[in-house]
Amino acid sequence: INNHKVFTACFNDSIDESKWAKLVVDRTDTNWIKCFPNPDEFLQDFEKIVYAQDLPFFSSSTYAQFKVMQSVKNAGVKVTLDGQGADELFTGYSPHFSSYVHQALSSFNFKTFFNELFYLENNFANINIIANHYKKMTGKMFSNYFIKKGFRNLHQENKYINNVFWGNHKEQFRNILGEPNNNLNELLQYQTTGSDLKVLFRTGDRNSMCHSVESRVPFADNKKLTEYIFNIPAVYKISNGTSKNLLREAFKEFLPNDIYNRKDKIGFSTPEKTWIKQNNKQILELLPDLNDDYVDWQNIKNNWSSIVDNACNTHTVRLWRLINFAIWRKVFNI
Numbered sequence: 001i002n003n004h005k006v007f008t009a010c011f012n013d014s015i016d017e018s019k020w021a022k023l024v025v026d027r028t029d030t031n032w033i034k035c036f037p038n039p040d041e042f043l044q045d046f047e048k049i050v051y052a053q054d055l056p057f058f059s060s061s062t063y064a065q066f067k068v069m070q071s072v073k074n075a076g077v078k079v080t081l082d083g084q085g086a087d088e089l090f091t092g093y094s095p096h097f098s099s100y101v102h103q104a105l106s107s108f109n110f111k112t113f114f115n116e117l118f119y120l121e122n123n124f125a126n127i128n129i130i131a132n133h134y135k136k137m138t139g140k141m142f143s144n145y146f147i148k149k150g151f152r153n154l155h156q157e158n159k160y161i162n163n164v165f166w167g168n169h170k171e172q173f174r175n176i177l178g179e180p181n182n183n184l185n186e187l188l189q190y191q192t193t194g195s196d197l198k199v200l201f202r203t204g205d206r207n208s209m210c211h212s213v214e215s216r217v218p219f220a221d222n223k224k225l226t227e228y229i230f231n232i233p234a235v236y237k238i239s240n241g242t243s244k245n246l247l248r249e250a251f252k253e254f255l256p257n258d259i260y261n262r263k264d265k266i267g268f269s270t271p272e273k274t275w276i277k278q279n280n281k282q283i284l285e286l287l288p289d290l291n292d293d294y295v296d297w298q299n300i301k302n303n304w305s306s307i308v309d310n311a312c313n314t315h316t317v318r319l320w321r322l323i324n325f326a327i328w329r330k331v332f333n334i
Helices: 018-028 039-053 061-074 086-090 094-106 110-120 124-141 143-154 156-160 163-177 184-193 195-210 223-230 245-250 272-278 280-286 297-302 304-313 317-331
Strands: 005-009 031-035 079-081 214-216
Touching (some): 005 018, 005 061, 018 031, 039 280, 039 317, 086 184, 094 184, 156 297, 184 195, 184 223, 280 317
């Protein structure tokens, strides 16, 4: 009997990936333990996870990880192996495609450029990422306009940031525009050694330690592996519209064929839009009544329905961060 336990966050939503997890479970004959984060428990646990994280966190995926670690504790497991770091090392994110495609174009490697576009033509997520890459380059060319006015006008939620606070800190938005990285290996190195992965490690460590679980990350703590992968040319890391090519090939004999050939990776996501829309009235009650030096809360509350509708029709990340900021201030009485 295989006593190895594996854990998965599952959702009654199109974003659910349990069918892929089941393929691995069936192939490895492991003991599969599922948890089902839901919007009702999310509201009940909101202040607890904000306290555990200590700092505002970037998305509700942190809550899904929190629930996974809770199920790990309930199963009596004290130490886990986590795949964190593999995406940054082996090209698991959509922006890696845009960097690779632009690198091919800028080096006049038209064969690779058109070949990757051909394989990506039906993957709208990656096509949009590539388009956004060039929008970002354009934005960088006109950064002064973006910082003064354009960036704030791009998203409805930005107008509820306090005007004085925005004016005093608008230069920091140069960091948001950043430099579009047109070299894949340089991008991977930046994401692995810079702040991106460190933020994920911090939230992961807070979630696991909250439940007295030690989470180990073998893809990120092997210095020789990291240096070796950094020295491999980009052409071997993305191939025919497929990310994580090196990792797929290394584990080809162990992976189910459907996973080996899968191209629609979505990351560790939650049905955040559904959760916010379903609980918008309860969330509204959690927001402060008085304005502060940072946010015009009263105006947000007055326009709450349209704000939620707009966020759910576009992207909830900015609304989520306003909500999270409000709860964080409440929990720590700041």
